[in-house]
Amino acid sequence: MGKVIEPRFEAAAGQLRAAGLRTTRQRLMLAEILFSQGHRHVTAESLFTEAAERGARLSLATVYNCLHQFTAVGLLRMVTVDAGRAYFDTNLSPHHHFYYERSGELRDIPEAEIAVARLPAAPEGAKIARVDVILRLQD
Amino acid sequence: MGKVIEPRFEAAAGQLRAAGLRTTRQRLMLAEILFSQGHRHVTAESLFTEAAERGARLSLATVYNCLHQFTAVGLLRMVTVDAGRAYFDTNLSPHHHFYYERSGELRDIPEAEIAVARLPAAPEGAKIARVDVILRLQD
DNA sequence: CGCAGATTTTAGAATGATTCTAACATAGCT
């Protein structure tokens, strides 16, 4: 007997199944938080806090596990803007970022708003996996 | 009586004084390693190891202190490519980076080799402090 | 249903980078 899935978790359940991940209570909650309200940028800690505020019972270790699993199956991508903590981004299309150094807030810049032209060739034996453009903001 | 400075540290001493920093034994050694052989990308740990190999007697805490002081006075700049550790760059002119994700190696890309056109305006109340372009390499 | 085996979650310990503390040493000035 498959367990009953609350209606508000149906979409999340579909995404998890499509990605080949089992639908656990914790993953459903995190997926719902992440994917049901437009693009998000979260850290493990911010997501854990948000889940806790919604009454979820899960551990920080599970949040880390899920963030990495979601990233591995292509539901998230990692963004590195600060040595010290990792951000995870639900926006999978190519785009760039404003980073507010003071607050730690990340904002998307649509790909079309920045033209990166004439990329150099990748060095011998390597290939360019990703092009990140970060506009660091002060004040 | 000012202490005697070995000839090989003369250049480093000049840079430190120009930057308003006292010339201590530890700073002279680190400045010599950093600034006497072309541009470098170091981490605290790599610089500490390199200094130790040259026979320097200093602590890792001092390496951290110096990296931050050198950055504060504009002798270095910090580069963020990996959540987990900070890189410091002796190349102060505007330029971009190849980052070998597997080895952690950083390589400069001269500014002229990448054209970043049509930057969006900074959001209300903020200004763009820096534009970082990272080409992440795999394989 | 009711299990069994595989997967997932979790508390708490461990790790790794970095920062802090507060005592000791040195640089720079008189």
Place this chain on the structure above:
DNA sequence: AGCTATGTTAGAATCATTCTAAAATCTGCG
């Protein structure tokens, strides 16, 4: 040389993240 601000350091502390191993849950099958 002596004074005082500044710099160095060992070791503890902090913070994000990962690991461990045991308990809980999921899923397919009888």
